[in-house]
Amino acid sequence: MGANIYRNKKPVLVFLVPAFLFMILFLYYPFFKNIMNSFMHIKQLGSSAASFNTPWYSNYVEIIHDENVWTSIKNTLIMMVVTLIGQVGIAIILALMVDNIRRGKQFFKTVFFFPIVISATALGLLFNLLFLYDKGMVNQLLEALGKSQLTDWKAEGIALFTMMLPVMWQYVGFYFVILITGLNNISDELYEAARIDGASTLQSVRYISLPLLHNVICTCSVLAVTGALKVFDLPWTMFPKGMPLKSTFLTGTYMYYHTMETKNVDYGCALAVLIVVLGIVLSKVVNTIFREKDY
Amino acid sequence: MKKRVIAAMLAGIMVLSVTACGNSSNTPAAAGTETPAAAPTESAEEGGDAEAAEQPAAQPAGPVELTVTTTFAGEDTNAQNYKDAVKAWEEQTGNTVVDTSATSDETFKMRVATDFETGSEPDVLFFFNGADANSFIEADKVLSIDEIRTEYPEYATNMNEDLIPGSLVDGKKYAIPVNGYWEAMFVNTEILEAAGVAMPGENYTMDMFNADCEKIKAAGYTPIAAALGNIPHYWWEFAIFNNQSPDTHLEIPASVEDTNGQAWVSGMNDIKELYELGYFPDNTLSATDDETFAMFTDGKAAFLIDGSWKVGGIVGSCQSDPEDPSTLDADKLAKFDVTYVPGKGSRKATDLVGGLSSGYYITRKAWDDPDKRAAAVNFVEYMTSDDVVPAFAQHAASALKNAPEVDPAEFNELQRKSIEMMAGVTSLTGAVQDLFQGDCRVSTFDGMPEIVTGRVDAVDAVAEGLDAYHNQ
Numbered sequence: 001m002g003a004n005i006y007r008n009k010k011p012v013l014v015f016l017v018p019a020f021l022f023m024i025l026f027l028y029y030p031f032f033k034n035i036m037n038s039f040m041h042i043k044q045l046g047s048s049a050a051s052f053n054t055p056w057y058s059n060y061v062e063i064i065h066d067e068n069v070w071t072s073i074k075n076t077l078i079m080m081v082v083t084l085i086g087q088v089g090i091a092i093i094l095a096l097m098v099d100n101i102r103r104g105k106q107f108f109k110t111v112f113f114f115p116i117v118i119s120a121t122a123l124g125l126l127f128n129l130l131f132l133y134d135k136g137m138v139n140q141l142l143e144a145l146g147k148s149q150l151t152d153w154k155a156e157g158i159a160l161f162t163m164m165l166p167v168m169w170q171y172v173g174f175y176f177v178i179l180i181t182g183l184n185n186i187s188d189e190l191y192e193a194a195r196i197d198g199a200s201t202l203q204s205v206r207y208i209s210l211p212l213l214h215n216v217i218c219t220c221s222v223l224a225v226t227g228a229l230k231v232f233d234l235p236w237t238m239f240p241k242g243m244p245l246k247s248t249f250l251t252g253t254y255m256y257y258h259t260m261e262t263k264n265v266d267y268g269c270a271l272a273v274l275i276v277v278l279g280i281v282l283s284k285v286v287n288t289i290f291r292e293k294d295y
Numbered sequence: 296m297k298k299r300v301i302a303a304m305l306a307g308i309m310v311l312s313v314t315a316c317g318n319s320s321n322t323p324a325a326a327g328t329e330t331p332a333a334a335p336t337e338s339a340e341e342g343g344d345a346e347a348a349e350q351p352a353a354q355p356a357g358p359v360e361l362t363v364t365t366t367f368a369g370e371d372t373n374a375q376n377y378k379d380a381v382k383a384w385e386e387q388t389g390n391t392v393v394d395t396s397a398t399s400d401e402t403f404k405m406r407v408a409t410d411f412e413t414g415s416e417p418d419v420l421f422f423f424n425g426a427d428a429n430s431f432i433e434a435d436k437v438l439s440i441d442e443i444r445t446e447y448p449e450y451a452t453n454m455n456e457d458l459i460p461g462s463l464v465d466g467k468k469y470a471i472p473v474n475g476y477w478e479a480m481f482v483n484t485e486i487l488e489a490a491g492v493a494m495p496g497e498n499y500t501m502d503m504f505n506a507d508c509e510k511i512k513a514a515g516y517t518p519i520a521a522a523l524g525n526i527p528h529y530w531w532e533f534a535i536f537n538n539q540s541p542d543t544h545l546e547i548p549a550s551v552e553d554t555n556g557q558a559w560v561s562g563m564n565d566i567k568e569l570y571e572l573g574y575f576p577d578n579t580l581s582a583t584d585d586e587t588f589a590m591f592t593d594g595k596a597a598f599l600i601d602g603s604w605k606v607g608g609i610v611g612s613c614q615s616d617p618e619d620p621s622t623l624d625a626d627k628l629a630k631f632d633v634t635y636v637p638g639k640g641s642r643k644a645t646d647l648v649g650g651l652s653s654g655y656y657i658t659r660k661a662w663d664d665p666d667k668r669a670a671a672v673n674f675v676e677y678m679t680s681d682d683v684v685p686a687f688a689q690h691a692a693s694a695l696k697n698a699p700e701v702d703p704a705e706f707n708e709l710q711r712k713s714i715e716m717m718a719g720v721t722s723l724t725g726a727v728q729d730l731f732q733g734d735c736r737v738s739t740f741d742g743m744p745e746i747v748t749g750r751v752d753a754v755d756a757v758a759e760g761l762d763a764y765h766n767q
Contacts, residue, residue, distance in 0.1 A: 043767075044430060044733075045405060046412025133578045134590060154581035243524050244581035245744045260405055262734045262741070 031276070038270035044263045059270035068242065069271070072249040073278070079164060079250060080228040080282070086168035088220045091175035092213075096205055098176075099183045109180065112173040120170065124237025127166040131238075154239065159248050163235050170234065171227070175220045182216035183209060218290040225286045229279050232256065251275045359670040361661070362393045364407065365421035366653065369398035372607025373474065373687050375618070380686070384677045390670050396421075411436050411658075418661030418671050421678075423653050424460050424470040425729030432464045437656040439467040447672050453681055458694035460651060463730065470654025471679045475692035476603045477649035477723065478529060478636070479716060485630045486597040490514035495634045497719050499644040501537065501565075504598075504637035508574040511597045518574040520596035526584040527566070527743040529600040532648055532726050533636050534562035540641035541722045547731060549765075551758040563739060563746050563753035565639075570747035580744045592631075600636055603649075603691045606709055620707075628708050633716050649723040651694055655679060691717075735764035 039056045040049030053059060063069050098108045115123065130137045131153035139150050153162045186209065194204050210217075232252040241257055242249035249257070255275060259268030367377035374396075381392050395417060397403045404427050410416045411431040420437070422428060431437055440459070443450045451459075451471045459468045480495070487494060490511040495503070508518035521530055536544050538558035548556035569575065576587055576596060588605075590596040592612035599605070611617035613628040635644035655678060661671040677683060684693050685701075689710060703711050728736070738751075738759040745751040 044408050044412065046409040047430075133582060133586065134593075134595065150577070152578040152581055154578065156580075159581065240525075240583075241741055243744075245524070245748065245750070246741075261401055262737045263405065264734050 034269050034272055037266055038273050040266055042265040042269075045259060045265050049266070053266065059267050062267065063270055063274060068246050068249055068254060069274070071242075071247065072251045072254040075160065075249060076229060076251045076278075078160065079167070079231060080225050082164045082168055083171070083224040083228040084221060086164070087171045088175050088217065088224050090168075090172050091179055091220065092217065094172065094176050095179035095183055096209060098180060099209070100201065105180075109177060112176045114173065115170045116174050118170075120233040121237050123166055123170055124234045127162075127234075128238055131162050154244060156244050156247050159239060159244060163239055163248050166238070167231055167234055171224070175224065178220055179213065179216055182213050186212050215292040218292050221290045222283075222286050226279070226283055229275070229282065251278060357666075358388075359390045359666055360393060361390060361419060361667060361670055361674055362395060362417040363419045363421075363674070364410075364417040365394075365396040366399035366403070367421065368396040371398065372604050372689070374607075376686050380678060380683050384674060387677075388670070388673065390674075392674070399423075407431075414660070416658050416660055418658055418664075418667055419674055420656040420658060421473070421653060422470070422656060423729065424462065424472075425652060425725075426463055426732035427729070428462065428469070428656075429464050429732075432462050432469060435659065437469050437658050438662055439469050440471065441467065443657060443662075443672065447676075450672060450676065451679065453696055454679065454694045455696050458651060458692075459654070460725075470656050471675060472651035472654040472694045473679060473684055474688040475649060475651045475694075477647055477691060477717060477720070478532065478600065478602045478726070479633050479647055479713075480636045481591070481599040481601060481605065481609065482632045482634055483591055483594060483597050483599075483630060484632050485594050486511060486514075486516045490516060490597070492597075494632060495637070495644075497635055497643075497645050499635055499637045501637045501639040505569075505572070505574075508569075508572070508598075512573060517576045517590060517596040518598060519569065519576075520587040520591035520599040521575055522579055522582045522584045522587045523566070523570065523575060523747060524580040524744045525582065527740060528728060529602075530566050530569075531562070531739065531743070532728055533600060534565045535559050535727065536562075536646070536648065536724070537565065537637075537639035537642050538562050541646050541724045544642075544724050545727055545730065547727065547764060548757075548761055551754055551761055556757060556761065559739075559757045560753045563743075563757060566743070567747045567749070567753065580748070594630075603713065606633075606689075606713055610707055610709055623707065625708065631709055633709065633713050635716070635719070643721055645719055645721040647720050647723055648726050649692075649720075650725045651692070652725065652729060731760075731764060733763070733767060735760045735767065737763070 037049055038059055039052055041051050041053050042049050055061075094108075094112060098105055098112075101108075118126075131139075133139065133150055133152050133154070136153070138153065142151065152158075190208050190212075191204055194208060199207070230252065231250060235248065235250055236253050236256065239248040239253075241261060242253065251271070252275065255268050255271035258264045258271060363381070365377060367373045377396070381394065385391055397406070404423075407416075407420065407422060408427075408430050411434065416431070416436060428437075439462075440451050454471060456468070459470075459472060461468050482494065484494060487507075490507075490513070492507045492510050495507070511518040521527070523530070535558060538561040539555065543555060543558075546555050548554075548559060550556050551560060570579070576582060576590060579587070587596065588599065588601075588608065589612075591599045592609060609631050610620075610623065610628060613624045613631075614620065615622040615624070636647065638644035638646065655675045657671045657675060661667040681695060681697060681699070684695050685699050687693075688695075688698075689706065691713075701714065703714065706714070738756040739746065742751060742756050746753050746756050
C-alpha cells in the first residue's frame with residue numbers, strides 16, 4: 001500500500017490542474033488576447049477593441065518603420081552585453097577574490113548582495129540625485145577636483161552609460177552570491193593537491209575554480225541575458241519617455257511608453273508581441289551558447 | 296483513501312484561495328457599505344416612490360467609506376487645504392475618505408481613464424472638465440449637475456452657473472469647480488537686478504523679452520527655467536497663443552496649411568529660436584521639470600512660465616520646512632514676483648491663459664449605491680461650500696455666487712503680487728491643449744526636443760499631431 005501511492009499519479013494531477021488553470025487564466029489567455037489586440041484599434045487602456053486596424057497588420061508595418069523600435073532593440077542588446085560582462089564578469093572577479101580571503105567572507109557577501117534588496121525605483125531616484133546636473137554628487141566631486149564645467153550625465157551621448165551603470169551595479173551581488181556558493185562546492189582537496197604540486201593561486205583559479213564553475217557561470221549568464229530583456233523600472237525612473245531625444249528606450253520602456261503615455265494601446269500590444277518573440281529567440285541563442293557541460 | 300481526501304482538500308484550498316484573491320478587491324467596499332435597510336434609490340429614480348424622492352438628504356444608516364480621487368497632491372498649492380478639509384468632513388459626518396489623489400500628469404489621467412474603463416472608478420472625482428473627461432462622460436459614468444438636482448435640488452446652487460464650463464461631449468455641466476487657475480510668468484528678481492534688467496510689465500513683448508534674456512545670459516544666468524524634454528506644455532501653449540489672438544486660440548486647426556495651423560507651426564519655431572539662442576537651461580532636453588524649477592528657486596534661472604498652483608511650490612521652497620508656513624523666509628520670498636507672459640502680434644501680454652478647468656464629479660457607481668449616494672453628494676457640497684472654496688481659491692478665481700472679500704493680509708507676499716497681477720489681466724482664455732488630448736499631443740509635446748534640435752520639422756510635427764487628432 002505504501003509504495004502504491006507513488007505509482008498512482010492522480011493526486012499529482014489534482015495539484016497540477018489548479019496551477020495549470022491559473023496559468024491559462026492569467027498568462028496564456030492575456031497573451032493570446034494581447035496578440036489579438038495588436039491587430040485591433042483600441043482607443044485607450046481598459047476599453048475594448050473597437051474594430052480591426054486598416055490594414056489589420058498596420059501596427060507591425062509601423063514597427064518596421066519606427067526608428068525608436070530599432071533604437072530600443074539596439075539598446076536592449078547593448079544592455080545584454082553590459083549585464084553579461086558587467087554583472088557576471090565583475091561577480092566572477094569578486095567571488096574569486098572573496099573566496100581567497102580567510103576572514104570577512106560573510107561581510108562581503110552581505111555588502112555586495114545588499115543592492116538587490118533595494119527596490120529598483122528607489123535606486124533610480126538615488127542615482128538621479130547622484131547624477132543630477134546641478135548639485136549632483138558626481139558633479140560636485142568633479143568640481144572639487146577642478147572641473148569647471150558641469151557635466152550633463154543625461155545628455156544624449158552619455159545617457160546610455162548613466163542608465164546602464166546602476167542596472168549593472170544592482171545585480172552584481174546577485175550573481176556574486178550564486179558564484180560564491182558554486183565555489184564553496186568545490187572540494188578543498190583539489191586546491192590542496194594543486195598546492196602540493198606547486199600551483200600558484202592564479203593557476204588554481206585558472207585550472208580548478210573556473211572549469212568547475214563553468215555550469216554555474218552558464219546559469220548566471222542565461223539569467224543575466226534574459227534578465228536584461230526585462231529591465232524596466234530603473235531605466236524608466238531615471239529616463240522617462242526615453243529622454244533625451246528618445247535615445248534611451250529599451251524594448252520594455254518603449255512598450256510602456258506607448259501603452260501608458262501616448263494611449264496608443266494596440267501599438268503597445270504589438271510591441272509586447274515583439275518583446276516576446278525577441279525573448280524567445282535570444283533565450284534560445286543564449287542557451288545554445290552557454291550550454292552546460294556534463295561532468 | 297485518507298491521503299486522497301487530504302490531497303483533494305489541499306487542492307480545494309488552493310482553488311478557494313485563488314478565488315478569494317480574485318474577489319478581494321470588492322470585499323472592503325462591500326463590507327464597509329452594506330446595510331440591510333438600503334434606501335429605495337431605484338424606485339425613487341424611476342419616480343415610483345414619492346416618499347424617497349421627498350427626502351433626498353436622507354443620511355445613510357451608518358458610516359460610509361468614500362473613495363475620492365483628486366489632483367490635490369504633491370506640490371499642489373491646495374494639497375494641505377484638501378487634507379484639512381477632508382479631515383474636517385470626516386469628523387463632522389463620521390464617514391471616512393479613502394484618498395487616492397495624485398499629482399496631475401499624463402500617467403494620472405491615464406489611471407483615471409483606466410479606472411473608469413475597468414469599473415474601478417472612485418466615488419467622487421476632482422478632475423479636468425475638458426477633453427480629458429470625454430471618455431467617461433460619453434460612457435455615462437458620471438452624473439450631470441442637473442441630474443443630481445432632480446433628487447438634491449440645492450446641489451451646487453451656491454455656484455454661478457455661467458462660470459461652470461459645459462462638457463465638450465454634450466454641453467451639460469458635470470463638474471463643480473472649486474478654484475480657477477491662471478498661467479503667467481514667475482520672475483526671480485534677484486537675477487534681474489544682477490543682470491540690470493527691469494521688471495517686465497503689462498506691455499512686455501517678445502522682442503523685449505529676447506533682449507532681456509540676452510542680458511541675463513551675458514550675466515552668467517540661465518534666462519528661462521523650462522524642461523523642454525519633460526514639460527514643454529506652458530511654452531507650447533503661449534508660443535501658439537502668441538501667433539493667434541484670444542478669439543482664435545481655442546480653435547484647433549483643420550490642417551497644418553490653414554491660418555491656425557500655420558500659427559501652431561510658427562509657435563513651435565519660436566520655441567526653437569529661443570532654444571537656439573541658448574535661453575533655456577543647458578540640460579533642458581534631459582532635465583525634469585523639478586530640476587529646472589529648482590534652478591529658478593535657487594537663483595540660477597530668471598523666468599518661469601507656469602500655473603497658479605506653482606505659487607505654493609515657490610513659497611514652499613522659501614520655507615525651511617515645506618509643510619510648516621511658520622518657517623517661511625519672507626526675505627527670500629520677496630525676491631520672487633509674477634508678471635505677464637511676453638506678448639506678440641494680436642496677443643497682448645495681459646491676455647493670459649486661465650479659467651476653471653477642473654471640478655468635482657460624482658460617479659454613477661456611487662450614485663447607484665444607496666449607501667454612498669447621500670454621502671457623495673454631502674462630500675461634494677461640503678468641498679464646494681462657501682466656507683471651503685475660498686481657502687482653495689485664494690488668489691485665483693472661483694465660481695461662487697457670493698465670493699467673500701479677499702483680505703490681502705491673509706496672504707503671503709507672492710500671493711499678494713499674484714492678486715495685483717491678475718487685476719491687470721485683459722482676457723483669460725482656456726488652454727487649447729485641454730482640447731487637444733491623447734496621442735495627437737505626442738509629436739509636439741514629447742517631440743519638442745526633436746523640433747528644437749531641428750531633427751523634425753515643425754510643419755511635419757504639427758501635421759502629424761493634427762492628423763492624429765482628426766482621426767480620433
